[in-house]
Amino acid sequence: MLRLLEGWIKSALLEIQEYARLQSATVRGCVTRPFYFRDVVEQFEQIGIGSLTVVLLTGFFTGAVLALQTGITLDQFGARPFVGRLISASMIKELGPVLTGLMLAGRVGSGIAAELGSMVVTDQINALRTLGTDPVRKLVVPRVLAGVFMAPVLTVVANTVGIIGGWLIAVFQLRVASSLYWTSVIEGLYLEDAWMGLIKPFCLGFAIVTIGCHVGLRTHGGTQGVGRATTNAVVASSVAVIAVDFFVTRLLITLLY
Amino acid sequence: MGFAAQRSASLEEGLGAGSPVLIFDKVSLAFDDKVILKDISFTVIVGHTKIILGASGSGKSTILKLVLGLLRPDEGIIWVNGERVDQMTEQQMMKVRADLGMVFQEGALFDSLTVAENVGYKLYEETDMPTDQVHRRVEEVLGFIGLGEYSDRMPSELSGGQRRRVAIARAMAAKPRILLYDEPTTGLDPITATTVDDEIIKLRDFENVSSILVTHQLRDAFYVATHEAVRRDDGVLQIVPADPEKSEEAEFIMLKDGGVAFEGYAAELRASSDAYLKTFLS
Numbered sequence: 001m002l003r004l005l006e007g008w009i010k011s012a013l014l015e016i017q018e019y020a021r022l023q024s025a026t027v028r029g030c031v032t033r034p035f036y037f038r039d040v041v042e043q044f045e046q047i048g049i050g051s052l053t054v055v056l057l058t059g060f061f062t063g064a065v066l067a068l069q070t071g072i073t074l075d076q077f078g079a080r081p082f083v084g085r086l087i088s089a090s091m092i093k094e095l096g097p098v099l100t101g102l103m104l105a106g107r108v109g110s111g112i113a114a115e116l117g118s119m120v121v122t123d124q125i126n127a128l129r130t131l132g133t134d135p136v137r138k139l140v141v142p143r144v145l146a147g148v149f150m151a152p153v154l155t156v157v158a159n160t161v162g163i164i165g166g167w168l169i170a171v172f173q174l175r176v177a178s179s180l181y182w183t184s185v186i187e188g189l190y191l192e193d194a195w196m197g198l199i200k201p202f203c204l205g206f207a208i209v210t211i212g213c214h215v216g217l218r219t220h221g222g223t224q225g226v227g228r229a230t231t232n233a234v235v236a237s238s239v240a241v242i243a244v245d246f247f248v249t250r251l252l253i254t255l256l257y
Numbered sequence: 258m259g260f261a262a263q264r265s266a267s268l269e270e271g272l273g274a275g276s277p278v279l280i281f282d283k284v285s286l287a288f289d290d291k292v293i294l295k296d297i298s299f300t301v302i303v304g305h306t307k308i309i310l311g312a313s314g315s316g317k318s319t320i321l322k323l324v325l326g327l328l329r330p331d332e333g334i335i336w337v338n339g340e341r342v343d344q345m346t347e348q349q350m351m352k353v354r355a356d357l358g359m360v361f362q363e364g365a366l367f368d369s370l371t372v373a374e375n376v377g378y379k380l381y382e383e384t385d386m387p388t389d390q391v392h393r394r395v396e397e398v399l400g401f402i403g404l405g406e407y408s409d410r411m412p413s414e415l416s417g418g419q420r421r422r423v424a425i426a427r428a429m430a431a432k433p434r435i436l437l438y439d440e441p442t443t444g445l446d447p448i449t450a451t452t453v454d455d456e457i458i459k460l461r462d463f464e465n466v467s468s469i470l471v472t473h474q475l476r477d478a479f480y481v482a483t484h485e486a487v488r489r490d491d492g493v494l495q496i497v498p499a500d501p502e503k504s505e506e507a508e509f510i511m512l513k514d515g516g517v518a519f520e521g522y523a524a525e526l527r528a529s530s531d532a533y534l535k536t537f538l539s
Binding site: 034036122123124126127129130131132133134138 | 322325327347351354355357358359361362363365366367368378379382383427
């Protein structure tokens, strides 16, 4: 039993050490040559444009259902016209970044783990190293840059369509005047909220992609291992999204408000 | 200029004909309690082939990974092209790898790149060689292995044998002085395996490439050791049985339980009375 615990602690510490090493190698790869510009552009397209549909749909329906649910509650206080304020604050500060993060964890995190995992088990990563290419610079850096910079863009898109979804429900279902809704949306927003909504996705994007890369590059055990790595990447990055969101929120509340 | 690492004049002289390009000196490696290699020592001479035989899990592929710096030994010294590599960092190893080519067991071709992109990968991505010059080199190498018309195909569209030959082309594109083959013919039918063997022989005899061939396919091991490539008067390349002197440019190593069970030439291996070797060869 003690041996089992010792083994578990050792392997957990090894994972943390390797994750930290990957992060530091990635940061070094971002600021030193060689730099694989074509791969960076390709990843911006794959992670950014490729995730647009899922983010659009998630954002829209989240805003719409939020309007439906809060409309009923607000009615009890005669505050139905304030639905816009609630939706904009909720979407921009919390739901937009977190839901976009979760969608990226599912789509991008799993994709990266599966792709890199397959490359590991088919010796393609070793082939890259043999051919003189550092896999971190070639594969990890472009994905991390794309994740870090596209997550905020996608979050803004999710926020926008979420507020539009809320507007449709507010106008056609809750019978709130359109002008009243938009006034409420703007009144409910403060500059600090916008900063919070913009800063969080940078951290979430970094966490999702680095976890996906780490899990993918540590894949072992053939095709079964790739399946395991994919599942682990989704689970770990989804939990990381919620946890990082909490800690960054706590930090930003201290710094901004 | 892109092709294999430039050497100083003194190193070039030091690694001339008859010199060792690769030395393993009492190399040992274990994963936890499992001993993979124990006190392995051998040398590879310029232009010669070292054929490493052994059962599955005997540490054959591990030797290649140690040469490439993909693994580090627990003990012992490894010299590659006059440089001690067993304690080098990943960054330092990149320079050593410029002069090494590796053919992986299943080819390890990049499945999102075409055959031409795979073959020219190193020259496109890791050198400043002009693109048209890279194209020419890719065409030349694909022509050498007889797959010139397959340059635009994806690896998934190739047969097993063609994939291995493309892997050989990728490994040789940057003109390395040492080529490492990890089970290049495993899983191939005898006829296709012979085409791969022929490429190995041609590279050794025409490009003067030193090589390590890891395999458990005895037929291929003996074929490579006992044949040579010659150019006929009409310019056509031909693989013919090698004379005894040429056959001695290929030396066998048999691994067993992490150690060397046999080291010598093809004829000596065939004549060995060792029970294990006899079982392996039967």
